[in-house]
Amino acid sequence: MEWEAVIGLEIHTQLATKSKIFSGASTAYGAEPNTQACAVDLGLPGVLPVLNQEAVRMAVLFGLAIEAEIAPYSVFARKNYFYPDLPKGYQISQFELPIVGLGHLDIDADGVKKRIGITRAHLEEDAGKSLHEDFHGLTGIDLNRAGTPLLEIVSEPDMRSAKEAVAYMRKLHELVRYLGICDGNMQEGSFRCDANVSVRPKGQQAFGTRAEIKNINSFKFVEKAINYEIERQIDLIESGGAVIQETRLYDSVKDQTRSMRSKEEANDYRYFPDPDLLPVVVDEAFKAQVKTTMPELPDAKKQRFKDQYGLDEESTTILTSSRQLADYFEIVVKESACEAKICANWVTGDLLAALNRAGLEISDSPVSHERLAGLLARISDNTISGKIAKQVFEEMWRGTASADEIIEAKGLKQITDTGAIEAIIDKIIADNPGQVEQYRSGKDKVFGFFVGQVMKAMQGKANPGEVNKMLKDKLK
Amino acid sequence: MMNNKSIADLAKGLRSGEFSSLELTQMFLDRIKRHGSLNCYITVTEELALQEAKAADARIAKGDAMLLTGIPIAQKDIFCTQGVKTTCGSKMLDNFIAPYNATVIEKLNQAGAVMLGKLNMDEFAMGSSNETSYYGAVRNPWDRNAIPGGSSGGSAAAVAAGLAACATGTDTGGSIRQPAAHCGITGLKPTYGRVSRYGMIAYASSLDQGGPMARSAEDAAILLQTMAGFDEKDSTSVDLPVPDYRAGLNNPIEGLKIGLPKEFFGDGLSGDVAAVIDAAVNEYRKLGAQIKEISMPNLKLAIPAYYVIAPAECSANLSRFDGVRFGYRCSHPTDLADLYTRSRGEGFGKEVKRRILMGTYALSAGYYDAYYIKAQKVRRLISEEFKNALSEVDVIMGPVTPSTAFGIGEKIGNPIEMYLSDIYTIAINLAGVPAMSVPAGIVDGKPVGLQIIGNYFAEDRLLNIAHQYQQVTDWHQQRPKGFE
The missing domain is CATH 1.10.10.410 (Arc Repressor Mutant, subunit A)
Incomplete structure (x- = not known):
């Protein structure tokens, strides 16, 4: 029989606010345990949450970017469960009335374009971390992360392969970084994925029973975990078994998923509206104001780069993969007065290669856009050849001198006499x-x-x- | 006697040099010791009080004193006080030294009030008799075998017995008004959102409200003046200016329209209490008020709605007491589940557990709509009923309690009967409107309170109406025998 996979993703993005969603404590990553948790984050008796407006702004910006309905009235609810790294014994989240309603994201998986529905996105607070190592059999609790704002983005079950799921995840990852609402750092847990996977005979309308794979923290693992899970479910059904609704964990070392808890063992979270917080009211004026801060989004930028600079698919894809890289490229073009294609070759070629070798992001590039523009300007005015320029670039990478200074000092000026x-x-x-x-x-x-x-x-x-x-x- | 003076007179005495805050504070500390058997205080902060009194005297000498500067007051042990044990009447917090001040405490500190200590209360404010306290029952100074009311029983008894010039209380379903009535003092539950809840340990967040407990409407006005106001740390506090509560006390009340809901005067009300309320209403008639009988048929739904909403909120509010970060932890837990179940099982008292269980049940899958959602609908009906009534009349009056203070041990074994003792106060919290309890008579040696309910943010009007009554009656000046 031919099988079809049905996949939906729930992605937790940590919002890049300076302070926590309900307190003034810092959200910076990597501090000494429990040094960034104030009375509110610790859930001390008597404390009250106060909503960080910046988190609301970011959620609204996201909602507008995916052309979703922004709820004029959304409500925070308490999700009740006991866990040592959940200080209050409940998580403040949104349940029945989320801030962002139905929207969508267009993906391109191996050249096939597809629109993926986004059911909702809601604001919530993150929990702390339980540390099981180095405590002689005891568990340590670090509450620095407790109260960090999250936007949980829930997709429709619109994806049919692990490849599509990864394409969606990458697209979303690109989008939240474009919007400046999430740093996208997957190693630090800023962008985490749960995948709901089920299979059904091709052509069947009804969904099969799904399993949820929790907390997958890389694109590679998402693809592998989903593929493993699809195979597992098909094998199970074909050998006469049945998929049960459960939560599973992906073990990247063994490359397999294993059962964590079944539906019967699932918590009854007893959601109810949090009486400590007022409903979040987003009016047209606020939406309009947020809209004015909307940056050019990846798809639009890519098309513009093709039209305006005459670049090919490959270069535009690379250059628009992050807002910082795209901005860098455009400044270089403008300041160097050099042909855009040459600028694109330099940025996607020599510069990115050097950055990759050094393991650096564009924002940390030792050669700033001003300096690269200075170099490319000398190519365009025939002061140096492309070949000499590579030599100059290497000097620039190692030091702080400008292209002109290096050309002068080393006497590299092209002889046209x-x-x-x-x-x-x-x-x-x-x-x-x-x-x-x-x-x-x-x-x-x-x-x-x-x-x-x-x-x-x-x-x-x-x-x-x-x-x-x-x-x-x-x-x- | 200094312990019988009004706050205004005490402030005058402090300024004129008749006595110092240190002397005044020492006098109250002595009285607290002498009447320790009332069990009003959980913690007496003697050293701190004397320090604060000295600082207050210095401030008065410099001439930058406020009305409350140097006045010895006491705090219900539900307010977090930095560096001072804050128990909420529970074994769970017997070892909890709060690392921060509640906003109310911060404001009173800034005003220069002297804190004598922390007052006994029903555990986590759950109770109507002060008998659920881990620290034992408080005795009513009017009758040592009677309850003082609850949950702010320590506050009411301390003020009545002259063990503090005034006190803070909190009211979730009547916890200021009912003990005030039983102890013959003046208590005000402000409009929900008038007083910051930050640092006030939550029982039922949508109903909890702090307020003043004092010997007169004027004293209550002075205390509320400092307690009230918007607080950016409490999202549910309301950003409205705080009027000068004393300024309007002497406004004439002629033409005042008083509504008497017939549902307040039904079968459950004892004849003695009814007679006291009638007499008080008559007093208002003499002052020029118009009396109108009204009907509020949904009031009867208040108790069932309250006992869904309050426990539901409390079941979540009390989850943080898990033995992990602060408070009671059972000895030698074997694993996480054991740590939770024994810490909570041993740390909470019976009534608290009962309400957590009720609330957990009401919020559970399959029951939520039938209980929680339904109760919220009832709550809206009750709010509407108050709004409608208060568009017809200026204030609503009635009893605070169906009878005078019952005996210690009398109702503690029967929760339903205990819950019914709050029948006249609970609806007010569901609606969120302000209400007062004003001493209006004494029956068999025990005080009776008149309840005055006003419109949202009409605390100034309530205080004015109560003050006018206190100008023509002396019930508020009666003192229990042995505490004059």
């Missing part, structure tokens, strides 16, 4: 009568020898076009 080139050519013709003879007798290949000799004598600084032209004249 025909008198100087002529003198060298005359000397080389005089020194190599044998080769001159060969060339004149029809061996065109020898021409390369002369070019090489001239460039060598001029340390690569001669304008190659000029050299070719003059050599041809002289050797006639």
